[in-house]
Amino acid sequence: APFKGPSPNATLAIVAQLGGKDLDFTEKDGKFTNLVDMSYILVDPQGKVVAGNKDTINMGLKPETYKRVMQLGFRLQAKIDVPPGRYSLRLAVHEGGGRVGSVFADLVVPDFLKEPLTMSGLAVTSATAGQVPTAGALNLRDLLPAPPTTAREFTSKDQLAVLAEVYDNLGAQSHTVEITTTLRSDDGKTVFSNTERRQSSELAGARGGYGYTSRVPLTDLAPGLYVLKVEARSSLGKPLSVAREVQFRVIPL
Numbered sequence: 001a002p003f004k005g006p007s008p009n010a011t012l013a014i015v016a017q018l019g020g021k022d023l024d025f026t027e028k029d030g031k032f033t034n035l036v037d038m039s040y041i042l043v044d045p046q047g048k049v050v051a052g053n054k055d056t057i058n059m060g061l062k063p064e065t066y067k068r069v070m071q072l073g074f075r076l077q078a079k080i081d082v083p084p085g086r087y088s089l090r091l092a093v094h095e096g097g098g099r100v101g102s103v104f105a106d107l108v109v110p111d112f113l114k115e116p117l118t119m120s121g122l123a124v125t126s127a128t129a130g131q132v133p134t135a136g137a138l139n140l141r142d143l144l145p146a147p148p149t150t151a152r153e154f155t156s157k158d159q160l161a162v163l164a165e166v167y168d169n170l171g172a173q174s175h176t177v178e179i180t181t182t183l184r185s186d187d188g189k190t191v192f193s194n195t196e197r198r199q200s201s202e203l204a205g206a207r208g209g210y211g212y213t214s215r216v217p218l219t220d221l222a223p224g225l226y227v228l229k230v231e232a233r234s235s236l237g238k239p240l241s242v243a244r245e246v247q248f249r250v251i252p253l
Helices: 063-072
Strands: 002-004 010-018 026-028 031-043 049-061 074-082 085-095 100-109 117-119 123-126 153-155 159-168 176-185 190-199 208-217 224-234 241-251
Touching: 002 100, 002 159, 010 031, 010 085, 010 100, 031 074, 049 063, 049 074, 074 085, 117 224, 117 241, 159 176, 159 224, 159 241, 176 208, 190 208, 208 224
Parallel strands: 153 241
Antiparallel strands: 002 010, 010 074, 026 031, 031 049, 031 085, 085 100, 117 159, 123 159, 159 208, 176 190, 176 224, 224 241
């Protein structure tokens, strides 16, 4: 998910989740150890590597944490600064037992300073996701109750939390920005909606952003596909709006 970064770059938040049983731990001195390398690069449409990094996690887990990893998996987090543009993210993980996993993802990193109103990517987590052991930092924990998750299946006993940043470049013109979260079922029915209004006076006449979070209960939702949408709309009377969506599935208990 892209967020506004040090100008002119954006900051890309990267989350990878590993299956616990895919990790080959060694037990030593009462701890379960493994050395995990995560490498990631961003490639532009011309095939040029624009940015990349490698993170190494030296895991030494206590028995109770090891048990959770076996049950829930293990989450890796990283962030990297990159100019606006279209990219292919290529990410690979190598663990000490010799297993390798990889994923490619195409993405667009917006120019958050170019348009009057823009929005970051969506970071989604849940109450259950908070139980997954995690390495790395994104500095989002103060805004979300748990680290972002790659999971897109949840039970009706879970609760989601979504984070977005809305970037307002309209300057000194007095206005309101209305931010709405909606949850729609596969048949188009709205099963949840929440709206928050922010005043441009918060930015003191300058360009800036509004941090936005919303809790989305899944209580008693029927199994099936749902679309979570966050939309920001300006009150200036122009068609100034921006939205992001993520699809997920509610599964039976």
